[in-house]
Amino acid sequence: MSAHADHHHHGPITDWPLDPEMGKASPGKIAMWFFLLSDAMSFGGLLLGYAILRGRADQWVAPGEPLEFGINFTGGLTFLLICSSVTMVLAVANAQENNRKGALKFLLLTALGGVLFLCGQMQEYFGAFSFIFGHPGGLSGYGQDCAAAGAHCLTFGASPRATTFYVITGFHGLHVFSGTIYLLLTALATARGKYDNGNYSPIEICGLFWHFVDLVWILVFTFVYLIPLPEGG
Amino acid sequence: MAGTHSRKQYWVVFAVLAVLTVLEIAIAVIPGMRTFVIIGLIGLALAKAGCVLLWYMHLITESKILKQSVIIPFFFPTLYAVVLVTEAVARGRVALFD
Numbered sequence: 001m002s003a004h005a006d007h008h009h010h011g012p013i014t015d016w017p018l019d020p021e022m023g024k025a026s027p028g029k030i031a032m033w034f035f036l037l038s039d040a041m042s043f044g045g046l047l048l049g050y051a052i053l054r055g056r057a058d059q060w061v062a063p064g065e066p067l068e069f070g071i072n073f074t075g076g077l078t079f080l081l082i083c084s085s086v087t088m089v090l091a092v093a094n095a096q097e098n099n100r101k102g103a104l105k106f107l108l109l110t111a112l113g114g115v116l117f118l119c120g121q122m123q124e125y126f127g128a129f130s131f132i133f134g135h136p137g138g139l140s141g142y143g144q145d146c147a148a149a150g151a152h153c154l155t156f157g158a159s160p161r162a163t164t165f166y167v168i169t170g171f172h173g174l175h176v177f178s179g180t181i182y183l184l185l186t187a188l189a190t191a192r193g194k195y196d197n198g199n200y201s202p203i204e205i206c207g208l209f210w211h212f213v214d215l216v217w218i219l220v221f222t223f224v225y226l227i228p229l230p231e232g233g
Numbered sequence: 234m235a236g237t238h239s240r241k242q243y244w245v246v247f248a249v250l251a252v253l254t255v256l257e258i259a260i261a262v263i264p265g266m267r268t269f270v271i272i273g274l275i276g277l278a279l280a281k282a283g284c285v286l287l288w289y290m291h292l293i294t295e296s297k298i299l300k301q302s303v304i305i306p307f308f309f310p311t312l313y314a315v316v317l318v319t320e321a322v323a324r325g326r327v328a329l330f331d
Contacts, residue, residue, distance in 0.1 A: 071258055082250045
């Protein structure tokens with residue numbers, strides 16, 4: 001072991017001592033894995049609740065609701081998260097090579113992916129960027145009288161479909177938001193040189209959280225957006 | 234450890250994820266064959282999630298016990314899902330083949 005957590009040395013930790021069971025994973029990394037597992041169970045519970053409600057509904061799409069959620073637009077958001085995952089691994093790779101500038105660049109690009117995803121979600125919910133993408137009011141019909149306009153709106157609390165949609169995608173959006181803040185704080189510490197000289201573990205741990213956000217979205221995208229409705233909704 | 238992965242591998246995984254996403258969207262809009270579409274979509278989603286977990290989260294290079302600690306708990310919600318689907322099929326709420 002070239003350097004390890006020895007209390008008599010004050011240099012950076014470049015390599016964690018080999019543990020017979022946990023390998024070279026640092027305690028921080030193991031802690032993040034267990035946090036992510038508990039978080040995964042939260043999403044698992046939400047998706048199972050969604051499956052129970054959807055499976056037992058005679059009519060999943062309530063009258064006045066849109067039949068689809070806009071698969072192409074959300075497919076674009078999925079691609080955005082995939083791009084942000086690759087920039088995240090590149091940030092870690094640069095940090096490992098002690099390339100502070102490269103790590104910082106890719107961390108900021110990843111955070112930008114998070115910001116754009118949240119903007120996309122605001123467009124989807126409320127039509128916040130309808131001047132670019134159209135669909136004013138978004139799925140919720142924000143700022144519109146849906147009944148009077150004869151528009152198809154998805155109103156929180158109006159049906160199990162609407163509520164599960166906003167709760168699941170909103171909970172994921174909260175993870176994107178917190179992940180973006182986490183990325184920006186990690187980028188700030190990187191810019192200050194805190195993770196130089198091989199001390200890249202905090203960037204790798206931040207990456208674990210971000211990849212988890214991507215992983216969960218893959219499942220949410222499939223179950224909430226892509227699984228087709230039976231005939232008649 | 235992330236250091237054992239090459240940048241080329243990251244881009245290959247990126248390409249696989251992008252292709253599988255396009256495939257998902259293409260499959261989702263196939264009319265009819267709903268059961269097969271659903272099975273295909275779930276299979277593609279699990280393949281994508283596996284790619285992220287193994288190569289982007291570097292689980293593939295972690296120790297055996299850490300891999301087991303992460304992967305085994307996912308069998309529980311999967312088991313609940315299987316029970317739910319079986320129960321729904323048994324009650325006739327869901328047609329397995331339509």
